[in-house]
Amino acid sequence: MSTEEKQNLPTYQDSNSVEYPQNEIEVSNFIKKFYKSNVPIELIGSGSKRKIGKPLQCSKTLSLTKLNGIIEYLPEELYIKVKACTSIQQIEEELKKNKQQLAFEPIDFGYLFNGKSNCGTAAGQVACNISGSRRFKVGSVRDHVLGFRGVNGKGEIIKSGGNVVKNVTGYDLSKLVCGSYGTLIALTEITFKVLPAPEVSKTLIIHDQKIEPATFLLEQAISSSNDISGAAFFPIEPKVPGCVMNIEKTFKLNDLKYGGSLTTIRIEGSKKSINLRIQNLIDELKIVNFNISILDTYQSEIFWNKVKSLEFFSSSKNNILRIVIPPSECVQLVYQLSNKFKYYLDWGGALMWMEAFELSEEMFESIRKKVVKHGGYVTMIKNSDYLPYVEDVFTINRGRFDISQNIKKSFDPKRILNPGKMYTGI
Amino acid sequence: MPKIDRKLISKKKDIIVDLKKIIKAENVLDHEDETRPFETDALSAYKQKPMVVIFPENTEEVSKILAYCNQQRIKVVPRGAGTGLSGGALPLADSILLCLGKFNKIIDIDYKNRCVVAQPGVTNLSITQAVQDKGFYYAPDPSSQIACSIGGNVAENSGGVHSLKYGTTTNNLFGVEIVLMDGTISRLGGKTFDSEGYDLLGLVTGSEGLLCVITEVTVKILKKPQTIKAALIGFSSIEDGGRCVSDIIASGIIPSGMEMMDKALIHATDNFVKAGYPRDAESMLIVELDGTKKEVEELIERVNNIAKKNKSSSIKISKNERQRLKFWAGRKAAFPACGDMAPDYYCMDGTIPRRKLAEVLKEIGRLSKKYNLPVANAFHAGDGNLHPLIMYDANEKNSLERTEKFGADILKYCVKVGGVLTGEHGVGVEKRELMCEMFNNNDIQQQIKIKKALDSSSLLNPGKVYPILRKCAEEGRVHVHRGKTKFANIPRF
Numbered sequence: 035m036s037t038e039e040k041q042n043l044p045t046y047q048d049s050n051s052v053e054y055p056q057n058e059i060e061v062s063n064f065i066k067k068f069y070k071s072n073v074p075i076e077l078i079g080s081g082s083k084r085k086i087g088k089p090l091q092c093s094k095t096l097s098l099t100k101l102n103g104i105i106e107y108l109p110e111e112l113y114i115k116v117k118a119c120t121s122i123q124q125i126e127e128e129l130k131k132n133k134q135q136l137a138f139e140p141i142d143f144g145y146l147f148n149g150k151s152n153c154g155t156a157a158g159q160v161a162c163n164i165s166g167s168r169r170f171k172v173g174s175v176r177d178h179v180l181g182f183r184g185v186n187g188k189g190e191i192i193k194s195g196g197n198v199v200k201n202v203t204g205y206d207l208s209k210l211v212c213g214s215y216g217t218l219i220a221l222t223e224i225t226f227k228v229l230p231a232p233e234v235s236k237t238l239i240i241h242d243q244k245i246e247p248a249t250f251l252l253e254q255a256i257s258s259s260n261d262i263s264g265a266a267f268f269p270i271e272p273k274v275p276g277c278v279m280n281i282e283k284t285f286k287l288n289d290l291k292y293g294g295s296l297t298t299i300r301i302e303g304s305k306k307s308i309n310l311r312i313q314n315l316i317d318e319l320k321i322v323n324f325n326i327s328i329l330d331t332y333q334s335e336i337f338w339n340k341v342k343s344l345e346f347f348s349s350s351k352n353n354i355l356r357i358v359i360p361p362s363e364c365v366q367l368v369y370q371l372s373n374k375f376k377y378y379l380d381w382g383g384a385l386m387w388m389e390a391f392e393l394s395e396e397m398f399e400s401i402r403k404k405v406v407k408h409g410g411y412v413t414m415i416k417n418s419d420y421l422p423y424v425e426d427v428f429t430i431n432r433g434r435f436d437i438s439q440n441i442k443k444s445f446d447p448k449r450i451l452n453p454g455k456m457y458t459g460i
Numbered sequence: 461m462p463k464i465d466r467k468l469i470s471k472k473k474d475i476i477v478d479l480k481k482i483i484k485a486e487n488v489l490d491h492e493d494e495t496r497p498f499e500t501d502a503l504s505a506y507k508q509k510p511m512v513v514i515f516p517e518n519t520e521e522v523s524k525i526l527a528y529c530n531q532q533r534i535k536v537v538p539r540g541a542g543t544g545l546s547g548g549a550l551p552l553a554d555s556i557l558l559c560l561g562k563f564n565k566i567i568d569i570d571y572k573n574r575c576v577v578a579q580p581g582v583t584n585l586s587i588t589q590a591v592q593d594k595g596f597y598y599a600p601d602p603s604s605q606i607a608c609s610i611g612g613n614v615a616e617n618s619g620g621v622h623s624l625k626y627g628t629t630t631n632n633l634f635g636v637e638i639v640l641m642d643g644t645i646s647r648l649g650g651k652t653f654d655s656e657g658y659d660l661l662g663l664v665t666g667s668e669g670l671l672c673v674i675t676e677v678t679v680k681i682l683k684k685p686q687t688i689k690a691a692l693i694g695f696s697s698i699e700d701g702g703r704c705v706s707d708i709i710a711s712g713i714i715p716s717g718m719e720m721m722d723k724a725l726i727h728a729t730d731n732f733v734k735a736g737y738p739r740d741a742e743s744m745l746i747v748e749l750d751g752t753k754k755e756v757e758e759l760i761e762r763v764n765n766i767a768k769k770n771k772s773s774s775i776k777i778s779k780n781e782r783q784r785l786k787f788w789a790g791r792k793a794a795f796p797a798c799g800d801m802a803p804d805y806y807c808m809d810g811t812i813p814r815r816k817l818a819e820v821l822k823e824i825g826r827l828s829k830k831y832n833l834p835v836a837n838a839f840h841a842g843d844g845n846l847h848p849l850i851m852y853d854a855n856e857k858n859s860l861e862r863t864e865k866f867g868a869d870i871l872k873y874c875v876k877v878g879g880v881l882t883g884e885h886g887v888g889v890e891k892r893e894l895m896c897e898m899f900n901n902n903d904i905q906q907q908i909k910i911k912k913a914l915d916s917s918s919l920l921n922p923g924k925v926y927p928i929l930r931k932c933a934e935e936g937r938v939h940v941h942r943g944k945t946k947f948a949n950i951p952r953f
Contacts, residue, residue: 110710111813133712163654174654176662177631190902198811199624200843200883202617202666203891203898204925205907206630209662213654230712257574259595259683261751307755314752360651362572384653411656428656433646438658440913445906456657 052095058183058191058222064096065220065450066189074450077216079119082154083143083162086415087215087427087455098157101222109134113180113197114228118221122153125226135231138178139166142343146354146416151343157221163213164356166342167264167300170256170381176212178227184211184219187446197225210441216452217460218445232302237264237329237337238312240321242294245269245379246365251319252382253361255299258318260311264300265382266341271295272373276391277352279376284345287333292325300338344387346378353393353418355401357386359410367408371401393421402429428456435460461508461923465554468534472511475534479514479556482524487515487562498557501542501549502604505806505860506889510537510551517562519637519645519675526673526920527643529556535919536641538669540580540612543604545807546888548616548668548924558673560611566590567676573651575634577678580611584618587679596681599626602884603792611674617666619884621717621791624842625750626682628884630665637676638664641915651678663910668886669921671914685750688716689760690784693767694741694774698722701743702817704770705841708747709814711766713759717748718842719791722821725798725836725849732797735790738774745841746787794838795849802834802851804860808867810874811845811883823873824848831866833859845883846874872897887925895927 055061068075076092078084079099101117104125108114109132116125122140129135141164144152153159160182165174172178181195194207211219240251245267252265268281285296301311316322329337340346347354359367364383376389390397398414398421405412411429430438435457442449442460454460468475472490479488489495490512499507516522529536535555542549551557563579569590570577576587576598584605587598601620602608608618614636619628626632635649648661655661664671695701701720708715721729721737721744730737737744745767749759760777767775778784790797798805812820821837828835838847848870852859871881875897882891895904908926911918 108813108815110706110815112709163659165654169653173627173631176654176659177627186906190906192902192906193899194903196811196880196898197813197878198844198880198883200619200628200811200840200845201880202628202884202886203881204887204895204903205671205910206617206662206666207906207910209630209659209665210910212662213657213659218658230714233712253572257571257683259686259752261685303751304755304758306758307752310754311752358652358654358656360573362570362651381653409650410652413656430657433644434648434657434660436644437640437646437660437914441658441660441663441910444909444913 051093052097054097054100056100058101058185061096061098061101061220061222062185062189062191065185065187068094068450069188069448072448072450074453077220077452079155079158080121080152082147082152083158085147085417086162089423090452090455092453096220098220098222102155104128105223111197112199112228113225115197115223115225116156117223118157119155121155122159125156129228130231133231134228136178136226137168137172137229138175139168139342141166145343145345145348149348156224156226160212160221160224161214161216167266167338167380170265170384171263172229176209179208179212180225180227182208182211182221182225183223184221186219187448187451192219195225199227215455217442217456218451220451233304234308234331235300235302235334235338236308236312236331237334238299238301238315239290239327239329240297241292241325241327243297244295245368248295248297249361249365249379249383251297251321252299254319255315256382258315260301260315260318261303262299262315263302264298264338264341265380266298267379267383268296268298268346269378274374274376274391277376277389278349280346280349284340285337287329287337289327289329289333291327298337300334341380347387347389350389351418353390353414353421354416355388355390356413356415357388357405357410358384359386359405359408360384363408363410367404370404393418395421395424398424402426405429430457461552462535465533468554469511475532476512478528479512479525482528483514483516483521487517489513498539498542498551498559501539501544501547503545503547503550503888503890506547506550508551508553510555510557511553513557513559515559515562519639522558522639522673522675523643523645525556525558526639526641530642530917530919533917533919535922537921538615538673540609540615541583541607543608544612544616544888545809545885546882546890548886548888548921550889552923560609563611563675570651571596574681575651575678576681577676578610580614580674580677581609584608584610584613591681595684597684598679598681599632600629603795610677610679614665614674614677615667615669616884616886619840619843619845621719621840623840624718625714625716630662632680633661633665633677634680635678636661636664636674638672638674640672641917641920649678666886668888668925670911670925671920687753687756688748688750688784689756690746690748690778690787691760691763691767692737692776692787693745693747693772694738695743695745696741696771696773698743698821699818700771701745702814704745704767704772705817706814707766707770708763709842711762713762715747715763715842716750717746718840719746720744720839720841721791721794722837724834725794725838728797728801728836729790729793732800733789733793735786736776737790741773746791791838798836798849798851803853803855804851806850806852806863806867808848808850808870809845809882809885810871810879811843812874812877812879814841814844816877816879817841820846820873820877824870827866827869831862833863833866840883843883844879868894889924892925893927895925
């Protein structure tokens with residue numbers, strides 16, 4: 035692409051327009067200046083999730099990448115306090131030394147957008163609030179943020195929460211900031227709750243099930259007292275033109291004994307209890323005569339890393355959608371979408387990732403209508419050359435929009451922080 | 461409290477006529493004898509009768525009432541079961557007390573989506589009771605669970621003894637139906653995990669009735685663990701007990717509950733329920749572990765070893781469910797047991813980093829001598845939530861005042877060591893003046909702006925959570941003449 039072509043792109047920004055504040059005070063000073071001069075700004079970290087949401091046309095970019103580093107990590111207090119743009123990789127490496135983890139499984143969109151693993155930064159995870167397969171058991175990113183510091187749209191430094199789990203002092207702004215895509219605040223510091231990493235992990239896989247029995251098994255497994263921490267389904271059907279069906283290629287693991295679809299259940303915990311829990315599951319689900327495989331810790335971890343990084347779609351050039359619904363609705367929804375899309379289910383059917391070939395905006399809106407009717411919501415995570423832009427990336431209704439607009443004003447009265455990134459007018 | 465609107469009170473008769481047009485006449489209580497039972501919540505040191513008490517029966521009625529009050533500029537205080545410990549449901553003299561006691565039905569039990577939809581007046585415990593025959597339960601279990609309402613739990617983000625492993629209300633909530641002060645009805649969340657856009661559900665949880673009235677709640681239910689066991693561990697010093705707590709967590713064990721009591725409370729509760737506590741111990745831990753049988757056995761063994769390393773003086777493991785419940789009976793009776801020891805007690809609620817426990821208890825001991833008031837300490841050790849129970853006699857002159865000062869000093873110390881003012885009881889009226897210990901002007905202004913974003917005239921539960929002493933100063937409008945601040949000696953933040 036020529037320089038001129040690049041400059042003509044709506045998202046083009048002159049490198050001179052990127053500011054790199056070194057610390058919180060500088061972030062505050064920059065935003066104060068932009069507030070005074072009514073300059074809208076795009077907030078960025080490492081950029082691993084920058085393509086989610088509507089493209090921004092801001093004359094200035096504020097990169098928070100210089101705010102990185104671990105401020106305080108107290109394993110016995112179960113928290114880690116980091117500067118906003120500390121990489122998730124660095125955090126996870128540090129936690130590993132004490133056999134701890136970010137239990138919400140930070141999502142990895144690296145493969146989807148750039149072909150290689152990249153979990154991005156702490157602030158990016160908080161801004162998007164998209165969590166991995168353990169969500170139904172341990173909660174989402176929002177359940178693991180104990181407190182934060184940041185700068186609002188007037189340049190004021192504010193904080194909320196603290197370093198402790200139990201805290202009801204004032205409104206819980208940590209929740210509000212999670213999933214706000216940088217439209218409320220420029221984060222400068224985040225305190226995460228951390229938890230012990232499980233000693234071992236194993237995965238029970240039931241082969242070659244159709245969606246209905248598969249989701250039934252997942253529901254039974256989650257509703258049992260075996261304390262499972264992953265429940266996903268990878269179908270082999272439908273075979274969709276324009277989408278590569280790569281289930282075998284994606285999950286090339288020695289312990290997988292059979293082909294066909296994969297109904298997968300993860301069990302984590304101490305060595306002694308784990309085999310017993312798997313046996314319990316096999317008995318309770320009455321699957322002793324089914325084709326089953328069991329992945330040991332090493333392969334189990336590889337498997338769930340692939341789930342979390344959406345490798346099922348990694349070579350895709352198509353649109354990628356994220357649908358969250360009540361689990362009881364997922365089978366009906368899949369039937370109603372009339373087998374036109376490649377998909378897989380996570381969270382026992384409460385989350386559906388979908389790849390859509392040659393998707394039109396009308397089709398996307400028609401999917402949204404169906405999803406909303408089933409009590410869920412849909413997000414356009416990745417655009418394609420075929421459908422590079424949709425008006426409504428996120429789902430919202432009128433009532434919530436009005437409240438959200440007022441909330442936005444209370445943080446950012448001149449709408450200078452990532453304006454329009456989530457919704458027109460917010 | 462905000463200035464009384466005497467003009468409004470003079471129109472009380474008209475207001476009652478209007479209210480009776482919106483809801484059934486029998487649901488409007490205005491005689492002094494009828495409103496007296498509602499003059500306080502569980503923080504009974506504060507009392508104030510409201511102008512009128514109402515019991516709407518459905519969401520539409522709540523919506524119409526709020527729209528009417530918004531138009532007439534009438535303050536509204538929402539109330540669930542009135543079990544709050546921070547005065548969050550304390551009425552104002554010129555307010556309408558909106559009680560949700562008639563919202564007492566469970567609407568839907570949905571095992572497929574593992575949730576229960578309930579009206580806000582349903583008690584916390586009755587949700588578990590409704591699903592326990594299928595082996596499910598609702599995890600957050602505040603000590604008041606037999607009486608407290610689920611709507612109140614959402615408003616206060618209630619915790620309980622199991623919140624270390626299972627989280628507080630906010631982590632166990634799928635959705636709510638709310639009514640804003642202008643009468644708008646809105647649904648936040650549903651039966652899905654998270655929702656898109658701003659996490660308004662997270663914002664209203666723990667907002668202490670300042671942002672909206674909750675008219676329906678959808679909570680997550682969990683399958684009961686296969687096995688639950690508890691260990692009762694005595695220590696000959698507070699320090700040993702505190703270190704044991706930190707070591708258990710550091711070893712990678714997350715108990716489903718971990719409670720600590722000091723000597724004063726061990727004696728008080730053991731006298732009260734004969735729970736078999738180690739009476740010679742200076743501190744005592746109840747460590748509860750759940751999971752599969754094998755897992756629990758393994759964990760109990762590990763906890764046992766850690767306790768021995770920390771010089772435990774006695775260890776008892778529950779042999780059966782009856783004994784486990786007996787262990788808990790003492791802890792759950794901590795408050796009434798204190799009531800047995802002194803005419804009145806005042807329960808505080810700060811959270812501290814676990815490692816600071818011994819230091820904080822030492823300071824509480826020092827303050828106890830300074831104020832000449834006995835104190836007993838219950839501690840949700842797992843999550844650092846401390847409940848000092850200050851004993852006093854309200855008939856003694858100035859004793860409540862002294863008790864409150866003592867309590868405030870404890871909370872200030874909690875903040876000083878890196879903790880927070882309140883772990884689960886809420887700020888309410890009780891702790892609002894202490895907010896500036898934790899937050900600066902910017903932080904509080906941001907929160908007040910959010911309040912105004914949802915309730916522009918500040919009519920919903922005014923006078924709670926945010927400091928009011930500074931009057932106009934807290935709204936940021938102070939006229940400074942020639943650089944001279946008026947009343948410069950009044951603390952500002």
